[in-house]
Amino acid sequence: MAEYQLYCIAQSGNAYRVALMLNLIGADWEPIWVDFFADGATRKPDYRDNVNEMGEVPVLVHGKKKLSQSGVILTYLSDLTGKFKPQGEDERLEALRWIIFDNQKVNGFLGPYRFLRNFAKPAGDPAVMAFLKGRIDASLAIVNKRLATHAYLLGDRPTIADISMTGYFYYPAEEFGFDIVEDHPAIGPWLDRMKALPGWKHPYELMPGYPLGTH
Ligand SMILES: N[C@@H](CCC(=O)N[C@@H](CS)C(=O)NCC(=O)O)C(=O)O
Numbered sequence: 001m002a003e004y005q006l007y008c009i010a011q012s013g014n015a016y017r018v019a020l021m022l023n024l025i026g027a028d029w030e031p032i033w034v035d036f037f038a039d040g041a042t043r044k045p046d047y048r049d050n051v052n053e054m055g056e057v058p059v060l061v062h063g064k065k066k067l068s069q070s071g072v073i074l075t076y077l078s079d080l081t082g083k084f085k086p087q088g089e090d091e092r093l094e095a096l097r098w099i100i101f102d103n104q105k106v107n108g109f110l111g112p113y114r115f116l117r118n119f120a121k122p123a124g125d126p127a128v129m130a131f132l133k134g135r136i137d138a139s140l141a142i143v144n145k146r147l148a149t150h151a152y153l154l155g156d157r158p159t160i161a162d163i164s165m166t167g168y169f170y171y172p173a174e175e176f177g178f179d180i181v182e183d184h185p186a187i188g189p190w191l192d193r194m195k196a197l198p199g200w201k202h203p204y205e206l207m208p209g210y211p212l213g214t215h
Helices: 013-024 045-050 070-081 088-118 126-149 160-165 187-195
Strands: 004-008 029-033 059-062 065-068
Touching: 004 013, 013 029, 013 070, 013 088, 013 160, 059 070, 065 070, 070 088, 070 160, 088 126, 088 160, 126 187, 160 187
Parallel strands: 004 029
Antiparallel strands: 004 059, 059 065
């Protein structure tokens, strides 16, 4: 058995953050595919009682530890390995600031927008989609402004804040109906820098379940 197990699915940018971190730190890990779409597994009592009471992926298992919330998991892994770890109190708080902003307002809106567009039945109500798109544009503009003057979110070296922020950014533009990189010119070069890190992989290559119906 691998040292780490990750409950995940290829379509989840929230899970991608953790899968990417595990790969970038060269961890010995294996995915546990969750039948999220066809079976609604994360909504069932078995998953909530035995895997995650919050009914979400990702969940990381490391020995006796079972952790959810990608921000917590990234912090755990960077503390454990020293890799992609913010240095000192100021950086630690700064990373947390970007991770919370990301979870709530960047990928926190991109994820549901993409879900409602590609997977939900019925698809998202146009008024809801318009609201989410407005929030996405505003949040991506903030990230773009930051990256226009910083190679990485905290400065000149990648940290868990960057790994968190990449969540949904590498998924195909067709799935969003707009192109993050075209609309926000500082984001593309940063995504390329992240992509150049040893161990980087696309979410559809890193986690099981793509295309839908396979795993
Ligand atoms: N803030 C959480 C978000 C996790 C999350 O929302 N995961 C989605 C999959 S992409 C999920 O499991 N949703 C199930 C639900 O909300 O019922 C994290 O970063 O881990």
